[in-house]
Amino acid sequence: DLNSDGEALLAFSDAVPHSRNLNWKNSPSSVCSSWVGVTCGADQSRVVALRIPAVGLVGRIPLGTIGKLDALQFLSIRNNLLSGDFPSDLLSIPSLQLLNLQNNNFSGNLPFTSFPSSLTIIDFSFNSFTGGIPPAIQNLTKLRFLNVQNNSLSGPIPEMNLPKLRSFNVSNNNLTGPIPASLQSFTTGSFLGNSLLCGPPLAPCSGGPAPSPLPQTPPQKPPSPTLNSEKKISTGMTIAIAAGILTFLLIAALTVLLCLLKNRGKKEDGDMAVESKAAKSSNCGKGEKLTEQYGSGAQEAERNKLVFFDGCSYNFDLEDLLRASAEVLGKGSCGTAYKAVLEDGTIVVVKRLKDVVGKKDFEQQMDIIGKVGQHPNIHPLRAYYYSKDEKLMVFDYLPAGSFSSALHGNRGGGGGGGGRTPLKWENRVKIALGVAKGLECIHSEGGSKFSHGNIKSSNILLNQEMDDALVSDFGLAQLMNFPALPSNMVGYRAPELIETGKFSQKSDVYSFGVLLLELLTAKNALHSPGADEILDLPKWVQSVVREEWTAEVFDSELMSFSHVEEEMVLMLQIAMACVAKSPDQRPKMKDVVSLIVELRHSDSETRLSSDDKSNKDSNVTTPQEEP
Numbered sequence: 001d002l003n004s005d006g007e008a009l010l011a012f013s014d015a016v017p018h019s020r021n022l023n024w025k026n027s028p029s030s031v032c033s034s035w036v037g038v039t040c041g042a043d044q045s046r047v048v049a050l051r052i053p054a055v056g057l058v059g060r061i062p063l064g065t066i067g068k069l070d071a072l073q074f075l076s077i078r079n080n081l082l083s084g085d086f087p088s089d090l091l092s093i094p095s096l097q098l099l100n101l102q103n104n105n106f107s108g109n110l111p112f113t114s115f116p117s118s119l120t121i122i123d124f125s126f127n128s129f130t131g132g133i134p135p136a137i138q139n140l141t142k143l144r145f146l147n148v149q150n151n152s153l154s155g156p157i158p159e160m161n162l163p164k165l166r167s168f169n170v171s172n173n174n175l176t177g178p179i180p181a182s183l184q185s186f187t188t189g190s191f192l193g194n195s196l197l198c199g200p201p202l203a204p205c206s207g208g209p210a211p212s213p214l215p216q217t218p219p220q221k222p223p224s225p226t227l228n229s230e231k232k233i234s235t236g237m238t239i240a241i242a243a244g245i246l247t248f249l250l251i252a253a254l255t256v257l258l259c260l261l262k263n264r265g266k267k268e269d270g271d272m273a274v275e276s277k278a279a280k281s282s283n284c285g286k287g288e289k290l291t292e293q294y295g296s297g298a299q300e301a302e303r304n305k306l307v308f309f310d311g312c313s314y315n316f317d318l319e320d321l322l323r324a325s326a327e328v329l330g331k332g333s334c335g336t337a338y339k340a341v342l343e344d345g346t347i348v349v350v351k352r353l354k355d356v357v358g359k360k361d362f363e364q365q366m367d368i369i370g371k372v373g374q375h376p377n378i379h380p381l382r383a384y385y386y387s388k389d390e391k392l393m394v395f396d397y398l399p400a401g402s403f404s405s406a407l408h409g410n411r412g413g414g415g416g417g418g419g420r421t422p423l424k425w426e427n428r429v430k431i432a433l434g435v436a437k438g439l440e441c442i443h444s445e446g447g448s449k450f451s452h453g454n455i456k457s458s459n460i461l462l463n464q465e466m467d468d469a470l471v472s473d474f475g476l477a478q479l480m481n482f483p484a485l486p487s488n489m490v491g492y493r494a495p496e497l498i499e500t501g502k503f504s505q506k507s508d509v510y511s512f513g514v515l516l517l518e519l520l521t522a523k524n525a526l527h528s529p530g531a532d533e534i535l536d537l538p539k540w541v542q543s544v545v546r547e548e549w550t551a552e553v554f555d556s557e558l559m560s561f562s563h564v565e566e567e568m569v570l571m572l573q574i575a576m577a578c579v580a581k582s583p584d585q586r587p588k589m590k591d592v593v594s595l596i597v598e599l600r601h602s603d604s605e606t607r608l609s610s611d612d613k614s615n616k617d618s619n620v621t622t623p624q625e626e627p
């Protein structure tokens, strides 16, 4: 019970010297509420996680201390100075899922024979373990992540037919012989620094000195799918958490109507008819057929109309729009966005563009935007207006706002979160999937030539339930006469985009990767007023992840959903693959969609078989959450 958990923890802190005060008081009632690094389960009856990285723990962990926490699921004691054998009683905790001993001085053999099969994440890297990798590792059927790099392990690598293994690193040991077939799909980075290892992905074995006698193994199914850069996540050591406080500022200046617009509108009163526009159906769109609700054929030839798309129910004309009261939502790179409340109560968003291309190109682009906007994850363009003096686009207003405001709004504003509701992990995964699908659609359109060019969290809008996303601003970048790079997407720009000024599908994937990092860390990728430096989120995450790939990199609001940690690690891997420096190494959005769908299945015992792909989306199970 909680009492005995408290006693076990106190015995541990008494027996193992540490330089940072853990502030564990002799009162079991406070174990769950105030003990540093201790997390309890939903019913507050047991300790389920102990995370005490870098608290200066020195020496051995005695038996009968934390090994008694028999409801423990997550143990992270990385970056300390612990030594000796890993205590055997810890190895028999049946619920243990995550074990991170990275960067200590543990020695002796790897104790995989006695590990509980519940383990999914093991990081023993940067210790002094010796001996071979025991073949019994094969029994850890749930294992997803294994990092034993930088130890003194020797002998051959045993065959590991572990279907869930996604990340694997044995670099910088003294391992010998051929790499087993089941591990050959991992990249060289997983194996480097073992001079006597051979075979794919390293140099072939033949010709060289005879490798150690290893039984030939039949070819096995490689783990699927893998990410090129996932191994990079776990290379390196030492601690340094950048405690960046990045705030999100949403411009919400109340103004009265678009005065200028009104005046100009009057000049054009004679032209204020309305027409509707039929767009050809899209490859990936699932929208309804377009209907001509407004205007008549006779008017179609006329100029300067409010042109409506799709079978939307809006029933207003330009004059109504001009009479509406408007509130500035923000000034973006293409112009100003207004929330316009019409006299009949209808609310829409009007984007007033500046410096756009000529009318013909503009209309062509509107057709494209209208067409692609039929996909459920793309914010649809409802109408547009083009005259010499004004260029407007009309969209639905989404009261839930942007992903950026959901993630950063009201955070830490002095009052412990200022009344914000944390965005649940489950929702974040769904949002990520929505964005990925929207982007996949864009990339598949126009002969697979289209890209977005401005993916960032303020351009991701949320549905009312905050569990799905709409990608907004598609096609706007192409509308600009002087396509200067949007200055307010700095943190999302791929290296080659910064260099050449040209965005592409690959640079979209990069921006999407930054968006995922933002989702995971809640660090703002954008320059925020008051902060001198722009946070290079991929760089920051890489530096932190090298040292502490678990808890600290993640948004603290996610920490209460403790058992989804492995999903977060997987999402982090997807993100890191997307922000690969070299565009060729980044995955396609199509693959990213599959990876996120797969991740959502990760908790479910019934993983879909690969021939069941068609049902994947509808079958998505939601991970249970623990408050």
Ligand SMILES: Nc1ncnc2c1ncn2[C@@H]1O[C@H](COP(=O)(O)OP(=O)(O)OP(=O)(O)O)[C@@H](O)[C@H]1O
Binding pocket: 250, 329, 330, 331, 332, 333, 334, 335, 336, 337, 349, 395, 396, 397, 398, 399, 401, 402, 454, 458, 459, 460, 461, 472, 473, 486, 488, 489
């Ligand atoms: N349809 C909408 N419903 C609700 N909020 C919206 C809608 N469209 C945009 N917003 C919000 O209004 C603000 C301004 O949007 P806008 O697209 O003009 O600029 P931006 O996203 O900051 O920059 P950029 O022009 O580079 O995309 C953003 O915070 C955005 O999230």
